[in-house]
Amino acid sequence: MDQSTKIISRPAICCSCSQQCGVLVHLNGKVVTRITGDKKHPSSGGFICPKGAHAHELHYATDRVHVPLKRIGHRGSGDWQEISWEQALDEIADKLKRLLESDGAETVAHSIGTLHGADWGIGERFMNLFGSPNMVGQDKICYGPGAIGETLTYGFGPTAFTYPIPGKTRCIVIWGMRPSASSPLLWRQMLRARAAGAKLVVIDPEFTKEARKADHWLQLKVGTDVALGLGFLHTIINQNLHDTAIARDSLGFDALVERIQDYPLKKVSEICALPSSSIAEVARLVASNGPTIFSAGNGLCQSGNMAVQNGRTVACLVALTGNLNREGGHTIAGPPRDVINNGVAMAVDKLTPKQRAKRLGADDYPFIGAGYDAVDAAMSRRWYEQKHLLSWIATAHEPALWRAIESGEPYSVKALILQYHNPVGGSANANRVARALANKRLELLVAHDLFINASSRLADYVLPASHWLERPFFSYGYGYMAFVGDYLETQHEPLVPEFEHRSDYDLWRDLGRRLGQAEHWPDTATDFWQSLITPAGLDFSEIASRNGPVFGAEVQNPERELYDAPVDYGTPSGKIELSSSLLEQWGLDPLPYFDKPGIFDQEADFPLVLTTGGRVLDGFHQNSQQMPWFRRKRPDPEVRLHPETAKVYGIEDGAWIQIETPVGSVYQRARLTTVLAPGTVHADRWWYPEKGDDPEDPYWVSATNINCCTTDLPEDCDPVIGAWLLRGVPCRVTPSVWKHVDGGSRPEI
Ligand code: SF4
Structure with missing residues (x-):
């Protein structure tokens, strides 16, 4: 390196996923040489994941579009x-x-x-x-169903991102979420709380990294989460483990008590493929060992017809276990006030x-x-x-x-x-x-x-x-949605836009x-964001200079202490609504219930259950697909299934197989693993970023993208907001060679 060249390091907020880690962008002139975690950033404290550390690979990718x-x-x-x-x-x-x-x-x-x-x-x-x-x-498939489920119940949401407080939080339930991959800062805090004595419950069809750390892992059948939640409520309420003051002051407690009698543990056990004793044990733990945090993830939001029901059931659990507005439990911070x-x-x-x-x-x-x-x-x-x-x-x-x-x-x-x-x-x-x-x-x-x-x-x-x-940063919560409430962060762009x-x-x-x-339309995004925070007396550049978020009263100006019970919830009745007045008004069942999506009418011909798109730390949805580092590590789409299932269908590890649902069929490479139960199939989200030789489908989407098999048909969508079904689709598998492998025309990595 030229000794006269000076490397400068600019603080920035990483947007390669939604965690908002503080990073340092190291520049040699105008060229990014490295991205590292910023130890001085108060939220992330020097943490950086592979996506953030390799973000400049995407920026400098050779096939980027540079001109209109x-x-x-x-x-x-x-x-x-x-x-x-x-x-x-x-x-x-x-x-x-x-x-x-x-x-x-x-x-x-x-x-x-x-x-x-x-x-x-x-x-x-x-x-x-x-x-x-x-x-x-x-x-509709990313925290929307959870947010509406909570909002219908207690007037704000989602609260699933509430961080546990080490030493205060005594139980964490990770439900349909892989925070080690999707929310590593949250996961680090969960591990700290765990080290301080919190119990960890993981509800996931797969033996995830989180499940390995858990005191209780419930390997439920894909798509049966609402039934499990109703089983928890059955135990908690019938054994008088619920918060009686909340029950007394809520709308519809008696109706909910009646409803849960339809979900005795024997029935729930059969639906979820879980032992009754495990369901009861976890129910007692979450109710009696609080403060408890229920961290419900997108696995619940991507469950089609049950998406909002999942949110509602979890919300009823949060409320009835007395974990709403509880230090170490869930907090409803509300939006920034000014x-x-x-x-x-x-x-x-x-x-x-x-x-x-x-x-x-x-x-x-x-x-x-x-x-x-x-x-x-x-x-x-x-x-x-x-x-x-x-x-x-x-x-x-x-x-x-x-x-x-x-x-x-x-x-x-x-x-x-x-x-x-x-x-x-x-x-x-x-x-x-x-x-x-x-x-x-x-x-x-x-x-x-x-x-x-x-x-x-x-x-x-x-x-x-x-x-x-190449962009400045502004956030009042998570992305632009402001559902954390008492949080605001800004930063200037580390690079002037190129080309x-x-x-x-x-x-x-x-x-x-x-x-x-x-x-x-003010001249710049920064001007626009400044106009949003001016009423609160805040200044974009001043906040940026702090290199970290502004929390608490400065942005929220609260009218009460965070953990006070609200005198008014943001529901039509002003109460916690265990029976939702709005669902009733809309002609829908006001109480939580379990049902399968319509596509299960064809279950007889498709005896396995497909789930899709579980998160990995090195990828963020489709954003990482063009990153050379990611592609070298993940050259082909993989579908995971249990060796017993593979044996039934004559499938070998590493072989290409065909996955079929009533909607479509694609090919992926089989990976045999015992982390899934027999009968469950988990396929990667996929398309090839490299162009192949098929002019009709140059990125091999129809051949390999599992979303050719997922469903958005009305009978499978959620009746409240229309969430479509990506997890829990009936399927079948067969050994089969993808012709492009045979013909040698699959793109080379
Ligand atoms: S977790 Fe990784 S990708 Fe996400 S913000 Fe932090 S460094 Fe960036």
Whole structure:
């Protein structure tokens, strides 16, 4: 190295997942040489995981899109012309304007993928100002069902991220979650609490890293979580282990007592494939050894028809075991009091009721449709008259979007802007998604992304996105949703955007300014965020200089102590609602119940149970697929199954096999393991980032992506918010060779 070269280290907040670790970005001139954990950061204290440490690999990936591209061949041909941002935005804005005038704003939709920078989600502001109700995201399968389950019960959520307090928390229940992979900072805190004496219960179909540390591991059958929760409640209530004051003051305790008599332990034991004695033992532990934290993860949210029921059942357990607003248990922090919240920031009130009523999915799912207002009113009454605290879950229904594109029902969607999202890879029923994106009814498809992928390859315009290293940071909780409440953090960008890369904010600002929204778009994302915190007397740069989050009264200005029992919960009755008045109002069962998704009608032909997409530490949804380090480590998709199951079907370790469900079939490499019970099959989420030789499916999606087998059919979706089913799909497996391996045309790593 040139001795005169000076390496400088800039503090930043890693956005390679949602943990928000403080990192140091080491720069040689303008080039990132290393990323390391920042020991001075108060939340992460020097921790960094492989995704964060390798984040600059993604930034410098050789196949990144650096300039705007316009399609010049047929859709998917891969024939592009490089154009300027000005030309791209002028042409896109012109098309949107013409569609607005001819078909109405609702004909324009926007679909967003997972967290990729602090301005993730800002497109909702554009959509509301434009007048379209059709932004879709992954909220329906990512903490949305848990949030609505808790909110229907005690008026705010999710609280599943409440950190245990070592020495105070005495029991931790990890349920459908792998924090060692998905939330390593939370996992570290759980281990500290465990070392200080907390008991650990893990509920997971797989013998995970967490299960290895557990005092009790309940290996339930995939998709039976609600039945297990009702079994817990059966034991707790019938043995008088519940909090009697909570029971007395709640709505519907007697009705719940009656309901749980339908779930005696013998029946629950059969449904969940668990011994009755284990269910009873854990129920007694969580009720009598509190404070207890129930850390419920996305395994529960991705369970289709049972998604909100899972959230409701866990919420009833939190409340009835006396663990709400309890030090060492769950806390409802509420939103920041004086900071402008996310729903208002997203201009939700600018969308007229008439346009909102057209939201795709509004007629099918009450929380997406007319039911949202009652939830919002109750929360607003409780939380300082703030509006739209849960608007982040009330977005349009993604499966309804694909149907609208294909069928023109209930109306045509003619333009779609994808942002950092590859729905052909990540959305349920992926073959149908691919058909929708290729459909001629879709007159304009724009993708704003780092790469050309299985979805953006079909676009009319591909716009080069900036990496999080090129963006400033702002968070008032988790991402932009503000459900932690008393937390705020900012940071300046470590790198000036390179080439023609632009952030989400810059894209929507420039499109908005072309479409009459100029007054709503300050010059920079930092200016915009400053406008949200000015009412609280906070300053973006000053907070950034602290290198760490601002907690507590400074952002929240609480009207009471955190652990006081609220005099008013954010429910319509103001009470904890064990029997939900809103569910009843919506014509749904107000009490928790267990049922299988409709797809199990075909169980006889598909005798195994498929679960998909368990998290790994080195990957974050689809964001890591193009990282060379990740690809070298994970060259092919793997499907895990028990050796006994493999023997029944003549499957050998390492062989390619076919996985079939009533929805579709794909190929993955078998990995035999005893971490799963016989009869359970766990497949990787997958698509190849390298291009193969099949012009119709160059990224091998239809051959290998397990989402070709998952379901978004109405009978499998949650009746409250429409969550689709990624975990617990009936399936079968057969030894089979994927032809591309045979023919040698599979891409080389
Ligand atoms: S856990 Fe890893 S990827 Fe997530 S924020 Fe921390 S360092 Fe980044």
